[in-house]
Amino acid sequence: xxxxxxxxxxxxxxxxxxxxxxxxxxxxxxxxxxxxxxxxxxxxxxxxxxxxxxxxxxxxxxxxxxxxxxxxxxxxxxxxxxxxxxxxxxxxxxxxxxxxxxxxxxxxxxxxxxxxxxxxxxxxxxx
Numbered sequence: 281x282x283x284x285x286x287x288x289x290x291x292x293x294x295x296x297x298x299x300x301x302x303x304x305x306x307x308x309x310x311x312x313x314x315x316x317x318x319x320x321x322x323x324x325x326x327x328x329x330x331x332x333x334x335x336x337x338x339x340x341x342x343x344x345x346x347x348x349x350x351x352x353x354x355x356x357x358x359x360x361x362x363x364x365x366x367x368x369x370x371x372x373x374x375x376x377x378x379x380x381x382x383x384x385x386x387x388x389x390x391x392x393x394x395x396x397x398x399x400x401x402x403x404x405x406x407x
Contacts (some may be wrong), residue, residue: 298332302368309344312372315393317341317352318380326404336382337363338389340355355396357385 319337322343324330339354351366356358365371382389 286401302370304346305369308369312341313344315341315395318389318392319396322399323403324399326402328401334384336384356387371382371398
């Protein structure tokens with residue numbers, strides 16, 4: 281079994297960005313509009329490992345656009361504040377039934393339709 285060649289990238293450098301935009305399926309995007317979603321965002325330091333903060337939001341997806349992404353009208357603690365997510369359908373998955381307790385706010389969300397999980401890594405600071 282052959283091993284992969286060693287990476288030319290230093291370990292502190294983030295992985296290369298995709299060379300093309302994520303696949304966009306208008307029917308799948310339209311299906312998400314109107315769904316109640318629970319969003320979790322983890323922010324990492326530029327080392328790609330150190331968690332600097334986490335946020336959780338919930339609300340209704342009110343629009344989906346290939347160029348501008350998803351707009352969510354938040355409810356609960358963040359009511360009245362929109363949450364905008366990139367146009368990447370792969371971040372969404374169907375939620376299982378039940379109660380989801382948000383560690384960041386203490387709220388409980390019951391039976392959301394979909395979950396979206398994101399990880400954002402800070403850019404490395406120039407030396």
